[in-house]
Amino acid sequence: MKILIADDDMLSRRLLEKTLDRAGYEVVAVENGKQAYEKLSQPDAPRLALLDWVMPEMDGPSVCRALRKRIEQTYLYLVLLTSKGSKVDTVLGLEAGADDYLVKPFNAEELRARLRVGERVLLLEDRLVEARENMRFRATHDALTSLLNRGAIMDLLGRELHRSLREKKSAAILLGDVDHFKRVNDTLGHIVGDEVLVEIANRLQSAVRTYDFVGRFGGEEFLVVLNNCDPAYGPGRGEEIRRLVSCRPILTAKGPVAVTMSFGLLQSAEWGSKPLEHLLHAVDLALYQAKGEGRDCLRIAVPDQKNEIEHAEKPDVVRQQR
């Protein structure tokens, strides 16, 4: 584990360096508080630090205070090491943001034991962060495909909608549905159906750029948000994605399964200031149109067309027959 020591006294620094090196730490040594603050602010900074109290440029408590003011991703365990031994100083050091306090001249055994406490605290923090990240992932991703789930993709779509309006940039929504998916489940079983969905998710994900979003919208429905997508290229990009999904059969436990998808596409030029629900309804109508015109194709949504308003309820009915 990396550890930073900050001490302006060369003798003390050498003693600490050797003691900690012998204890298996990777030591980074600096001569003053300013250097310590800079080193500890770097992305690959040591997470354990031993700071002398009296130092040029910035003293130990000032380094602690400055570091605690930052909104940081990882916790730093800070130990003040000094010859100041009064209760008032102890309180002052801890109030400044130090986690522990050790009086010079230090006892090597005590120093190592206190640093092990620091390591335990950092390990605990790592576990908590990992657990939080796992929970966050599970809350925003689909358990089967690991794509964004409906809530997360809707959230991103809402934000993208506002951004494209604000920055006057083009984007596109692509809503796709696996053709005759029910047949796959009925004839080959749900496990194969799941394999098909996972592979489709992989193909969709690899078909888009890193700044586009792909989410599982429903059972066999997927929503793709294409950011910064020039209107002239939107339909072409949509077609490309559709072809990439169906270009070769999906290899499953029960042999290869040929699948196709139908897509509806809505470009941001058509969005205006309509609410998200209206736009989704429009792209759903285009998808419904693609289904009605033989599947395995893409249709472009035109939100204000009168006939689509008349058939506004149809996609939900047809969704049952897809």
Added chain:
Amino acid sequence: MQNKVEHQTQQVWNLAELLARVDNDIELLHDLLGIFKEDFPRLKQSLLAAVACGDLRTVGHTSHALKGMFANLGAERAAAAAAKLEELASSGERRTLQDALDCLDREATSLLPQLDAYMAEVKH
């Protein structure tokens, strides 16, 4: 009275404590003594000049640095003398600064030959 008792129980140089601090690493101990021998004259010079002109800030800072060095080396009495100087500087007490400096000088004078003898001994 209590200071006197403390002084009597403190050693000029507590080698056993220093050896424990360096985990009996003689090479490291030799290094530390070398650093001290190099830094001490500079710090002493700075302290003498600061006391002479009543620069309490420098007296405080330098005696603090010396206190840390002496304490790390197990030079208990010299560390205590440096701590006294630091305390006087911090409380603005100029009157007894020279006495405290003389005391520190005496302790350092009795410490240095011991360090030199030990360094010569471990060299062979």
